Amino acid sequence: MTTVTSLPHSLSESTRELIPKSKVLVVGAGGIGCEVLKNLALSGFEDIEIIDLDTIDVSNLNRQFLFRKEHVGKPKAAVARESILSYNPNIKIKAYHDSITSQDYGVNFFKRFILVLNALDNRGARNHVNRMCLAADVPLIESGTSGYSGQVELIKKGVTQCYECQPKAPQKTFPGCTIRNTPSEPVHCIVWAKHLFNQLFGEEDPDQDVSPDTEDPEAKVNGEHSVTETGNIKRTSTRQWAQEIKYDPAQLFDKFFKTDIEYLLKMENLWKNRKAPVPLSWKEYASYEGDNNEEENSVRTTDMQVWTMSKCAKVFSDTVSILKEELSGKSFLVWDKDDKPAMDFITACANIRAHIFSIPTKSRFAIKSIAGNIIPAIATANAMIAGLVVLHAFRVIIQEFEKCPSIYLRKKSIHSKFVLASDKQISKANPTCYVCSPKPFVNVFVNVEVMTVKEFETEVLKKHLNMVAPDAVLDGKGMVVISSEEGETEANDNKKLNEIGIVDGxxxxxDDFLQNYELTVAINHYEAKNKEDPSFKVVANPEDLKAKEPLNAVESETKNGVEAKDVDSDDDLMIMDDDQEDPPEEDPQEGSSKRRKLNPPEDEVDEDLCIIES
Structure with a gap:
């Protein structure tokens, strides 16, 4: 056991006096979080609080050194606290196994700290902590790594730019017809499997329909369907149909891997220059017997080996039954890469579909990495970034903010032999930022005759503008159109915006009470001319309104996401598991497909994932 008896001698006397008195919050106990906690404890910080929602997974153990095999399944925050006390039993450390976005952690909670240190794995939580620290006027040190790269950045209200001052790259997307009709890479099958999970057990989304896409331009002859109308699949709710057949695995299997594939084969145009898929039936793979020479549940067999089709069929059947029971009494399930039945379901479905389309199948471990947007984690990068985080912390507690420029870790420097480089000075706030500017304001371009109030709340306010529990009042009329109070404005949910008086102008x-955040939104009526145009557009910078083309002809890269060839990062910084392959290249056949975008694997990443800005 190591016990700290004195503070680092290289620090100034004023810093050495303030460190034991400084109360700090660490958000996240993953790869970077573990290193940061260790550094804080060994540097003399005596009042630390840690919050993390996750539990410990086997895949964490290779780099999150505060955890051991016996800790698997336990809350990260609680175990991290116990481990840190072994480094320094004299400190006060409190752990929360909870989400930082919970309403239990409002502005007053953040005001208790002199400093907040982010070690998060997703953009949504980062946005939230950014806003809470701005509202509480508490300095935030943001950090993250991505393989051999990393970044440390100070965020201080009125001094530096905030986390949302600069736009982040959109998540990688794929054309819907590629996912439904013509997958050519493992990632396409994995996205399809995640959509299938949501259709059967999750929150249903019409854009995630897994049935063959009859609107695919390649499937038409002279502008008409290449199959007769009587042959078209009847579009019904997948969830409703599954409930009617009581989630019978045989019928589900035949529907998705036989009937739908046979229907695709009728679209003859699709297979002129591609290898046609081969339908699979339940009877072919219904009988499965495990290998008697090794344990069925061993890590090597379950995670590292590529499953046979027979095993995939067996796992498909088993997980359907398990997930059906879990769904009982709930509206929907939320997919989690660390939930075994859910991950097994994705693995089985993705591999079966890959086999059908002659695409290489993958191990559960590899599929988890892709489905969870996991980038291989480098323990050394985590340690270096965590060290820089605490060096910044020393300067912050004595309010030397100007001495905390952003620092970047790179595998290879272009201009020198050094792997660490910093900005010459701190980055100033973006004057048009809709989060930290004095009077946050945005223009929202939306079809007021089509979008409903609920869609506006979910897609614009929550997903795009990152509010958690928004309220919206129609200026001039004083009418509350969206309320965070349950049931208060429920009657408005399905009404079109213009039906309740929200029109052009x-x-x-x-405002979001939880984030202590207010925003003025100007509504501009906008009609998309074709399917490629976005359903809405948010413009914060007035200069962006001076477009070279009308908004109805928005350039392709600013629509529903970047092209599939762009970097797939959940955030600016991300970290990953070791054996991840390089990101798949763009399907050369996608260029002629319908450019409707669908989300790839959700923005879930392994514990260390963060975002890194080049």
């Missing part, structure tokens, strides 16, 4: 005063 309307002004909405929006």
């Amino acid at each position: 309307s002004i909405l005063k929006c």
Whole structure:
């Protein structure tokens, strides 16, 4: 056991006096979080609080050194606290096994700390902590790594730019017809499997329909369907149909891997220059017997080996039954890469579909890495970034903010032999930022005759503008159109915006009580001319309104996401598991497909994942 008896001698006397008195919050106990906690404890910080929602997984053990095999399944925050106390039993450390976005952690909670250290794995939580620290006027040190790269950045209200001052790259997307009709890479099958999970057990989304896409331009002859109308699949709710057949695995299997594939084969145009898929039936693979020479549940057999089709069929059947029971009494399930039945379901479905389309199948471990957007984690990078985080912390507690420029870790420097480089000075706030500017304001271009109030709340306010529990009042009329109070404005949910008086030129005063955040939204009526155009557009910078083309002809890369060849990063910084392959290249056949975008694997990443800005 190591016990700290004195503070680092290289620090100034004023810093050495303040460190034991400084109360700090660490958000995240993953790869970087473990290193940061260790550094804080060994540097003399005596009042630390740690919050993390996750539990410990076997895949964490190769780099999150505060955890051991016996800790698997336990809360990260609690185990991290116990481990840190072994480094320094004299400190006060409190752990929360909870989400930082919970309403239990409002502005007053953040005001208790002199400093907040982010070690998060997703953009949504980062956005939230950024806003909470701005509202509480508490310095935030943001950090993250991606393989051999990393970044440390100070965020201080009125001094530096905030986390949302600069736009982040959109998540990688794929054309819907590629996912439904013509997959050519493992990632396409994995995205399809995740969509199937949501259709059967998760929150249903029409854009994630897994049935063959009859609107695929390649499937048409002279503009008409290449199959007769009587042959078209009847579009019904997958969830409703599954419930009607009581989630019978045989019928589900035949529907998705036989009937739908046979229907695709009728679209003859699709297979002129591609290898046609081969339908599979339940009877072919219904009988499965495990290998008697090794344990069925061993890590090597379950995670590292590529499953046979017979095993995939067996796992498909088993997980359907398990997930059906878990769904009982709930509206929907949320897919989690660390939930075994859910991950097994994705692995089985993705591999069966890959086999059908002559695509290489993958191990459960490899599929988890792709489905969870996991980038291989480098323990050394985590340690270096965590060290820089605490060096920044020393300067922050004595309010030397100007001495905390952003620092970048790179595998190879272009201009020198050094792997660490920093900005010459701190980055100033973006004057048009809709989060930290004095009077946050955005223009929202939306079809007020089509979008419903609920869609506006979910897609615009929550997903795009990152609010957690928004309220919206129609300026001039004082009418509350969206309320965070349950049931208060439920009657408005399915009404079109213009039906409740939100028209071109309307002004909405929006606020999020939890984030202590207010925003003025100007509504502009906008009609998409074709399917490629986005359903809405948010413009914060007035200069962006001076477009070279009308908004109805938005350039392709600014629509529903970047092209499939762009980097697939959940955030600016991300970290990953070791044996991840290089990101798949763009399907050369996608260029002629319908450019409707569908989300790839959800923005879930392994514990260390963060975002890194080049």
